[in-house]
Amino acid sequence: QVQLVESGGGLVQAGGSLRLSCAASGRTFSSYGMGWFRQAPGKEREFVAAISWTGGSTYYADSVKGRFTISRDNAKNTVSLQMNSLKPEDTAVYYCAMKKGGSYYFASAYDAWGQGTQVTVSS
Numbered sequence: 001q002v003q004l005v006e007s008g009g010g011l012v013q014a015g016g017s018l019r020l021s022c023a024a025s026g027r028t029f030s031s032y033g034m035g036w037f038r039q040a041p042g043k044e045r046e047f048v049a050a051i052s053w054t055g056g057s058t059y060y061a062d063s064v065k066g067r068f069t070i071s072r073d074n075a076k077n078t079v080s081l082q083m084n085s086l087k088p089e090d091t092a093v094y095y096c097a098m099k100k101g102g103s104y105y106f107a108s109a110y111d112a113w114g115q116g117t118q119v120t121v122s123s
Contacts, residue, residue, distance in 0.1 A: 018083045
């Protein structure tokens with residue numbers, strides 16, 4: 001059974017930084033692409049960033065490109081999301097997910113999800 005556990009969320013002022021981490025277990029981590037999604041109150045879950053199983057390819061939503069960086073450590077079974085220049089509109093619950101197949105950009109491509117970690121950016 002796959003388990004994904006996020007950490008690193010919190011409250012930060014606009015312009016600040018946070019680093020989210022996701023620890024995976026129960027599946028051969030290095031064989032799967034990983035993604036980060038977020039969901040703000042009253043909004044649908046949206047794609048944030050993703051990384052291929054080797055780490056050689058990364059994908060970003062236009063809204064975070066140039067500010068967020070996704071990375072992975074296959075030796076430690078972790079994926080991270082470095083978030084810089086945070087804006088109030090980045091406020092959401094952030095979820096990491098493990099990809100089963102399909103496009104990196106769609107939630108339907110992922111079959112395992114963490115419980116989420118809250119990120120709040122104050123203005």
